[in-house]
């Protein structure tokens with residue numbers, strides 16, 4: 001999308017993100033699972049944990065509140081400002097940067113995770129591969145790389161316009177184009193009030209679970225668990241989303 005870079009999504013959605021997405025998945029259950037994975041032998045207290053695309057801290061904050069040391073990388077200063085302003089926000093170490101190449105030197109983590117389709121914000125598959133390779137290289141022995149994403153369903157190219165919000169003072173229209181051949185979708189939420197119009201653009205390139213497995217394998221990781229959600233519901237052919245945990249193979 002012309003004029004769209006790594007920071008655009010976060011910068012344009014920061015003001016509405018919590019309002020629109022706070023309840024999209026079960027954050028306490030996600031935090032509990034990640035805290036359990038982070039509690040590696042010899043790293044009592046759990047962690048450290050790295051969240052890629054931490055946003056406003058929807059997941060990082062409950063995880064940090066459980067006593068886990070959390071670092072969050074995000075490309076958007078506006079998103080990180082929302083995180084810093086929250087109760088407990090100061091306990092999450094926020095790092096401005098690109099999740100395909102996080103500016104974290106040689107720091108290592110018990111868990112690296114990327115939730116809620118955030119990996120798909122990297123619209124070049126080579127960047128998704130770089131991101132996964134960087135995560136793999138940062139894992140402590142016994143550590144986990146965890147991805148949460150939707151499972152793409154085959155379909156035709158589509159264009160859609162639909163209302164998201166209609167009140168007496170505001171209309172939010174969702175305008176989108178989906179291109180299954182390119183595994184891409186892009187769109188805008190067009191937020192209209194009498195004061196004016198705000199555009200909130202988004203652009204994703206999806207990968208299938210099998211493609212993610214291949215990228216993880218290229219980074220030296222193997223699939224350890226695949227669940228349908230953070231509650232560890234078994235993954236099946238009809239699962240709309242997956243939570244996949246990758247580890248280094250035993251030597």
Ligand SMILES: C[S@@+](CC[C@H](N)C(=O)[O-])C[C@H]1O[C@@H](n2cnc3c(N)ncnc32)[C@H](O)[C@@H]1O
Pocket residue numbers: 006007009010011021052053054055056057058059073074075076079097098099100115116117118121122
């Ligand atoms: C859908 S939000 C998810 C936020 C949070 N993880 C959650 O689950 O609520 C995606 C986040 O990824 C960030 N992001 C997008 N592209 C990025 C990139 N290349 N590097 C780092 N962060 C990125 C956005 O700024 C935004 O905060």
